[in-house]
Amino acid sequence: MKTHDEKDLLLELFPRTARELYPDADGGPRPGGTLGLYRVGDEGKMALVHGERLVELEPVETAPGGRGAVMCELCKRTLSRGDALFYRVRDPRLPRRYHYVALCRAASCQKRVGPEALKALSDRFWTLPS
Numbered sequence: 001m002k003t004h005d006e007k008d009l010l011l012e013l014f015p016r017t018a019r020e021l022y023p024d025a026d027g028g029p030r031p032g033g034t035l036g037l038y039r040v041g042d043e044g045k046m047a048l049v050h051g052e053r054l055v056e057l058e059p060v061e062t063a064p065g066g067r068g069a070v071m072c073e074l075c076k077r078t079l080s081r082g083d084a085l086f087y088r089v090r091d092p093r094l095p096r097r098y099h100y101v102a103l104c105r106a107a108s109c110q111k112r113v114g115p116e117a118l119k120a121l122s123d124r125f126w127t128l129p130s
Helices: 006-013 015-021 108-113 115-126
Strands: 035-040 045-050 053-059 084-090 098-104
Touching: 035 115, 045 115, 053 115, 108 115
Parallel strands: none
Antiparallel strands: 035 045, 045 053, 053 084, 084 098
């Protein structure tokens, strides 16, 4: 099991604070910044973090419409609706507008795809058409 020290945790969870506390080259910001999809609390919410960007994914109780298969937005695998988790993302420019996302239930999905897919998903929400 890998252990993490205080510096690693601060760099991952609070990059601005880490830059203030550790201004040296080792404690500075990571190349490319923080990137990941993290669980937030026990309510099923997820946070997609890409550098200074933060996108909150709110869980949707029921699968939106239809009975057909869906595709995981991250790993692009085809899933049955029972194997997928559905989230909604609030459009930052239009507070009453939401975009829906389907993701795998498997925790290994994020590890399987690598950082490029996470960046693409993050960019998708930051360049939403109006």
